[in-house]
Amino acid sequence: MIIDGRMVAGKRLDLVRKQVDESGVQPCLATVLIGEDPGSKMYVRMKHEACEKVHIVSVKACLPATATTMEVLAKIRELNNDPSINGILVQLPLPLQVETSRVIQAVAPEKDVDGFHPCNIGLLYAGTPRFAPCTPKGVMTLLDAYNIPIQGARTLIAGRSIDVGRPMAALLLHRDATITIAHSKTRNLKDEMRRADIVVSAVGKARFITSDMIKPGAVVIDVGINYLDGKLCGDVDFDQVKDVAGAITPVPGGVGPMTIASLMENTYLAAVERSCTNVS
């Protein structure tokens, strides 16, 4: 079975638009783009397009590639203090001279729709997520959309980054999966992976996962975004692995669209939470 992220994301976006239209709140997302990286510009553009689709207002703050940490922090403060803005998304990665952790920590936790602020990470690990990071949240939505059993499932997550691997583990653990997190120092990755009912790969290496690493019938979720010979591909060698896996996400068209749908969901949630706070 090919897991169709575009289709599921489309349905989620329709739902967010309906919720926005019926809620009486007007969510607003601010994106912060620093520099001219073409990939970052493309992602920011896609996020603004999604906002338009779901009737979320969006504003863009652009800073030059030479911006200092202080200049970025000043912009974040301005957005934090603007009551018309519910969500702030800082497009990563940042230029080398900008201290990423300071920038992430400067975003007001209640506007941190990416879910990277330590407060939101803490809530996630406490089992009471406010804004779960968008990519792992999107993976959970995909698994649920296809009724993939999670409770008790032996799950291997390849990659332990703060934005994907670790929050993915927290969300799956919260749903009673049995988790193994693999990383670059993991020994016998193939043996570890072959035991898993669900594999989530967030390594960032083209066609790194081959069919001999997958248990027949396992669910394979490919988060990776890589380019090989100028073509977009995931971490999984899709053509091989699709014949062994029970279900698999393609790249493109799998996890990517879900990340954006989750961002829209988080922005809507932030707006609703804020409107409730204003009432009380």
Ligand SMILES: NC(=O)c1ccc[n+]([C@@H]2O[C@H](COP(=O)([O-])OP(=O)(O)OC[C@H]3O[C@@H](n4cnc5c(N)ncnc54)[C@H](OP(=O)(O)O)[C@@H]3O)[C@@H](O)[C@H]2O)c1
């Ligand atoms: N689809 C989406 O919306 C979306 C969103 C975010 C990211 N991505 C993509 O997902 C991929 C991962 O992103 P990221 O931000 O998590 O990357 P990252 O911060 O570079 O993390 C990569 C992880 O892979 C691990 N790793 C490297 N080589 C390995 C190996 N041989 N065996 C097992 N693990 C290995 C690393 O281990 P160490 O910790 O030991 O170094 C690290 O934990 C990238 O391709 C990125 O573009 C996609």
